[in-house]
Amino acid sequence: VDPLPQVLVLTAIVIGVGVEAMAVAMLVRVYRVYGTLEMGALRTRMERDMAEAAGYFAPASSDAPAGGRPLPPVPQTVRIGARLVHTEQGRGVQS
């Protein structure tokens, strides 16, 4: 019996689980900060943060309505399991 397919499948499973664990860890951290897991919203916020860090305002898309559409506010708390966790926004309001 050629052991190679078994080894390949097992290795792929192990690697896959490892990468998934990493993805879940990232998701939790991102959710704590932005309070959403919607990739579109996350991308918009990331672009805005990058623009802010770089010191310019992100150019709006040419299709955007005049005056720009405001991003939905980041919630102050998010629910992770049974716990209620403050996002960065929420902490900023508190302090």
Added chain:
Amino acid sequence: VSSDFHAVLTQLAAADPHRLLDLGAGHLVLPVVLPLLAAFLVQPLTRVSVALGRLLGPAVLVSSAWILVRLWVGFGDSPFVAAIGGFAAPLGIVFYGDKLALLFALLVPLLGLLFWPGIGVNTGGDPGARRDALTLLLVGSSTGLALSGDLFNIFVFYELAAVASYGLVSVTGTPRAQVATLRYLLIGSLGSVLALVGISIVYIQTGTLNLAHLAKLAPQLLQGPLGLSAFALMLFGFGVKAELFPFNSWVPEVYATAPARVSAFLAGLVSKLAVLIVVRLLVLVFRQPEAHQILILLGTLGMLSAEFAAWRAVDFPRMIALSSAGQLGVVFVAFAIDGDFGIVAGLAVALHHLMVKSALFSLSERWTGSIEMLKGAASRAPLAAALFVLFALSLVGMPPLPGFWTKLLVLVGLAEGGSKLELLAMLAVLVTTALESSYLFRVGIRLYDGSPSTMGPPARWDTGVAALFGALLLVVTAAVSPVGELLKGVASQANDQSLYVNTVFPKTVAREY
């Protein structure tokens, strides 16, 4: 037992002390194994002694670079094979050391040292150790990618490098870096799945994953649409790290949010290692003209899309990140040119890009932010600004600088090929050169703007690294023809399919398979 022990002792006593330092082919495993081992030792060692923990990484990198140099000198021109655990191919897994593999394997620890995260900045304690561990993992797996002669092994090292780079990219801990890493991770996982499907197709067709064995079987078993689809899937998969066209959307956001040294290492070297795998596949297994055409098409599209995006970019790190993706497009196009000439052109573009882009990323260490903010930065950092202009000139292809020769090689190769696709790619190279000069000199003009600058100079270590690459660039400018001869030697060896097969399967064994 005691007699065995005695025999070993007498053998040791009889051994010539100079012979003990001689390196055999088996030592090719060490530059991969040592960093991987050290990656797991860094954290416990830091508990014992912080100073020792911080020293471990650089010490391991120096020793693996030394081992590789010794092997290169020791074996001279002939390629050699290290069978892991003594199991010969195709049953076992082999590391293949020819000039091309050794060159890139040697660059890994050297660049790892230059971009070592702990050098020149004051960090200590636990986060430093974790970052060192990740960097060592990345170095070990990248060396493995350069040396490995087996698709299975390549897949594992590729995944290891990917996971280590996800960790390193998000090491700053800023929310935007984490979102960028998450998006990178999603694209990366998609790529791994595609690569794995491609590898499975190859295995189903041939029953082996050893590259040399595949090279023998490919003419019968991997022709036609099935083989081509396997190649395309693996190209997409490994193309994620190589910043290939449809899968390079992660490039600007990741390189703009990651620490500059990590970006320099990933863009400079790890992307080239992914390209190296594709080149090995192309030379050894998939020699169909269609494979070359896919490569030229995707390379051209990547070149155009990324360079136009770079032209529109308003901040410095994203601009050079996009420019890097565009240059990788040129690398793919160059490697797709037929024969030794294509390998020479591809190597020249890849190595030139490695020097220039790594250096530009180290300059971006402090020059983050929009291009407008760089106004007048030359007055605060004259050396860094001068280096930027040097690299920009070489990237655009100003005649005496190496960038000119690399572009000339690509253009001549494409013109000699002469098919419609190749002429289109040639046109794209010329158009993107114009774009490159436009956006790079936009930065250059801002740098030498007379207005007072708020931007601090780049850190001393990073300026030093950039200066080192600048000096190297000037040396190559002066010694173009010897360097060209060297590349020709490397390329003709890398393009020799039968040499690869005969090295992995020496004549006596070859009959059995």
